Amino acid sequence: MSTSSRRAWLRSLTGLAAGTAALAREAHVVEGEALAQTPAQPPVAASLALPDFEPRSMLHVPETHVERARFPVVDVHTHLTFRVRSVGGVAHGEAMRTLATPTEVLTVMDRRNVQTMVNLTGGVGSGLQESVRTFQNHPTRFAVFTEPSWDRITEPGYARWQADELGRAKASGARGVKVLKTLGLYLREQVTSGPLVTIDDPRFDPMWEACGALGLPVAIHISDPEAFFLPIDRFNERYEELHAHPDWSFHGKDYPSNAELIAARDRVIARHPKTTFIGLHVGHSSENLAAVSAALDRFPNFNVEIGARIGELGRQPRASRRFFDRYQDRVLFGTDAVPNGHQTPQQVFGDDLYTIYFRFLETEDEYFDYAPAKVPPQGRWRIYGVGLPDPILRKVYNQNARRLLSL
Numbered sequence: 001m002s003t004s005s006r007r008a009w010l011r012s013l014t015g016l017a018a019g020t021a022a023l024a025r026e027a028h029v030v031e032g033e034a035l036a037q038t039p040a041q042p043p044v045a046a047s048l049a050l051p052d053f054e055p056r057s058m059l060h061v062p063e064t065h066v067e068r069a070r071f072p073v074v075d076v077h078t079h080l081t082f083r084v085r086s087v088g089g090v091a092h093g094e095a096m097r098t099l100a101t102p103t104e105v106l107t108v109m110d111r112r113n114v115q116t117m118v119n120l121t122g123g124v125g126s127g128l129q130e131s132v133r134t135f136q137n138h139p140t141r142f143a144v145f146t147e148p149s150w151d152r153i154t155e156p157g158y159a160r161w162q163a164d165e166l167g168r169a170k171a172s173g174a175r176g177v178k179v180l181k182t183l184g185l186y187l188r189e190q191v192t193s194g195p196l197v198t199i200d201d202p203r204f205d206p207m208w209e210a211c212g213a214l215g216l217p218v219a220i221h222i223s224d225p226e227a228f229f230l231p232i233d234r235f236n237e238r239y240e241e242l243h244a245h246p247d248w249s250f251h252g253k254d255y256p257s258n259a260e261l262i263a264a265r266d267r268v269i270a271r272h273p274k275t276t277f278i279g280l281h282v283g284h285s286s287e288n289l290a291a292v293s294a295a296l297d298r299f300p301n302f303n304v305e306i307g308a309r310i311g312e313l314g315r316q317p318r319a320s321r322r323f324f325d326r327y328q329d330r331v332l333f334g335t336d337a338v339p340n341g342h343q344t345p346q347q348v349f350g351d352d353l354y355t356i357y358f359r360f361l362e363t364e365d366e367y368f369d370y371a372p373a374k375v376p377p378q379g380r381w382r383i384y385g386v387g388l389p390d391p392i393l394r395k396v397y398n399q400n401a402r403r404l405l406s407l
């Protein structure tokens, strides 16, 4: 637009605005006369505190209640046991805490058609043996992963010991290795002090190689939602979540950026092509499916799991549906479920959690809650189902997991 025509255009807008204002004034006078004869309305507060705002959707749309998954489910991302001791975000020692008995968990699993649960945080050494023992009476219903012993990285010979230790873990019953975001965001050179240890630190190379040689897939969680790397301010779309859990913020200090963490992860995946990696939480980039797609295209040994990210997938249902179509052999079902009183609603193990996941995957329902909570806990939005066809649903629910985890 030329300068003179732009000016003319602006003038026409100003004229329009003035006319609208005059009309509004007129309407106000007429309305005011009418109001004078009706009883006063209760005043509407000029502002409302965000925690008090609980809008209820007025949409009239179909609601599907999916009581049982259409096909048996393998939930590859659960936490049934945890290490007892943690210092500065790094687990120490071998002692374990069990969060639920097999019987408690099986009741929900049977009701919802969950065939197998994979307990990723099975621990190390004697703790791992204990985790395996707790669930061993139901060998087709539970599988256990082991973890690296980050608390021992300063010991001489750690690199070789860790690789060998994974062989012993496999002999004890571990089906894979879980890597928490401890690596990259908490683990430091002197374990809890000093500079952060990078994800692609060469001292872990023997460990990644051992995973490939032993056939132990690596369920890896590095980085976090992009919003966790930004200031906790009014522009942050996960303000309430970060306000409730300020320790989840990795903004500032000496934290690497989200992009640096992902790049370091990619160097590890590239360096160990015979090792199978399962990128938890949609490869840690559920807000950026183009980036996840690029990683899947680049690395044949990379797969993803959807735990605690249906809030992200479900707010971009068309892109998600295309993603499931394209990578149907490499997406695994997971929830990140934690039994008994976990503080984050999107992870509380139980009937409600599973029905929401099934509704998201199986139906084309619109605008529903992604977590059993009064206010959406991972951002104030609702989600849309992707309505996967049966052949894809079967792969995501169980076939991909059975193949990758040899279940």
Ligand SMILES: [Zn+2]
Pocket (backbone or CB within 6 Å): 077, 079, 336
């Ligand atoms: Zn998890």
